[in-house]
Amino acid sequence: MRPSGDTDLPDETPSPNRERERELSILAALDDILAGRETGASVGADADMLAARVAPNDLRLLLAIRALAAEHRAAAPEPASTPPARIGRFTVGAEIGRGGFAVVYAATDPTTGRRVAIKLLRPESLLSAAKRRRFEREAGLCARLEHPAIVPLIEVGIERDQPFIISELCEGGSLAGWLERHPGPLPGGMAAGIVARLAGAVDHAHRRSILHRDITPANVFLVPATPHPPLLVEGDAAGGGWGVKLGDFGLGKLVQAEAAADQELLSDFTRPGTLLGSPEWMAPEQVDSAIGPVGPATDIHALGLVLDRLLTGRSRHAGERPSEAFRRLRNPLPVTTVDDPPGIAADLLAIRRQCLARRPEDRPASAAALAARLDAVAAP
Numbered sequence: 001m002r003p004s005g006d007t008d009l010p011d012e013t014p015s016p017n018r019e020r021e022r023e024l025s026i027l028a029a030l031d032d033i034l035a036g037r038e039t040g041a042s043v044g045a046d047a048d049m050l051a052a053r054v055a056p057n058d059l060r061l062l063l064a065i066r067a068l069a070a071e072h073r074a075a076a077p078e079p080a081s082t083p084p085a086r087i088g089r090f091t092v093g094a095e096i097g098r099g100g101f102a103v104v105y106a107a108t109d110p111t112t113g114r115r116v117a118i119k120l121l122r123p124e125s126l127l128s129a130a131k132r133r134r135f136e137r138e139a140g141l142c143a144r145l146e147h148p149a150i151v152p153l154i155e156v157g158i159e160r161d162q163p164f165i166i167s168e169l170c171e172g173g174s175l176a177g178w179l180e181r182h183p184g185p186l187p188g189g190m191a192a193g194i195v196a197r198l199a200g201a202v203d204h205a206h207r208r209s210i211l212h213r214d215i216t217p218a219n220v221f222l223v224p225a226t227p228h229p230p231l232l233v234e235g236d237a238a239g240g241g242w243g244v245k246l247g248d249f250g251l252g253k254l255v256q257a258e259a260a261a262d263q264e265l266l267s268d269f270t271r272p273g274t275l276l277g278s279p280e281w282m283a284p285e286q287v288d289s290a291i292g293p294v295g296p297a298t299d300i301h302a303l304g305l306v307l308d309r310l311l312t313g314r315s316r317h318a319g320e321r322p323s324e325a326f327r328r329l330r331n332p333l334p335v336t337t338v339d340d341p342p343g344i345a346a347d348l349l350a351i352r353r354q355c356l357a358r359r360p361e362d363r364p365a366s367a368a369a370l371a372a373r374l375d376a377v378a379a380p
Helices: 016-034 047-051 056-075 123-127 129-142 175-181 188-207 260-266 296-312 322-330 346-355 367-378
Strands: 090-098 102-108 115-121 153-159 162-168 220-224 241-246
Touching (some): 090 115, 115 123, 115 129, 123 129, 129 153, 175 220, 188 241, 188 367, 296 346, 296 367
Antiparallel strands (some): 090 102, 102 115, 220 241
């Protein structure tokens, strides 16, 4: 007679070692997704599902390690990658910028001599169908926009299975780079004029049902101001300064389809709850949907943060760790007159406070209304 429980069937009770191996394999798959690798066992896996199957302490450790790695990467930027010699008819030059899944190079059209910017997916991003579709959607959104303060799209295509976007080359680089060299603060009228110009661009996008969702100084680009008076004065620039254009609609979204072909542009290619944008420049509703919907007021909040940066000479939330940023966004401190920088017109300070209101409904009613108010302040 066999002891109780002894059978010819295999013992399906996981041993502690086997259970730990299973948890570690799940953690490895989750790490692949967070790193954007999505290969092997992690392909098609759902990050939320995997996170629910690991011990909370293990998950916190993984997230802490990834946060430290991100800080290390920020402190030691990646070396510039080697570009292809040509894309289509364009001769590719030096790398001039990179983001989470794309790289931007200067390039030249040999038939006209025109210099352009060419945006390519990073090699590891080519393996992700979602990132390819997001890249293609950016081109679809940009093709709908034609405004003097939006970086214009020139051409899109695919070369040797590499999708590309070609746009105007903004010779002055980004506003973020300029502010690193000239921390400020800027005079109130100059700051108001810059943000008024950007608000006009945002209004144009909103009228075409497009949200930007990632307006930061890094996505504002400088172009020669001639023949117009410069918005950003700099003696070394042609014409004595720069104009500004809004670019990088990589996190943009169409919020209302006008035709059946528009349905693809409505998609986010992200799971519910995914956080999009740069935490330092986010609005509260981008972290907590209970505060309100992500919509036109979200872009207005970002314009308020850019205005605040120009008026104060510092980024309002610079140096925050991601966890600090998310706590602040869920429970932001009200912007009061105590925070007002000195020497700025009362009307401009009131605009700044309203743009930074916690609730979307308390911000300016539209980007057009914001532009009009800023133009009035900026007028000599």
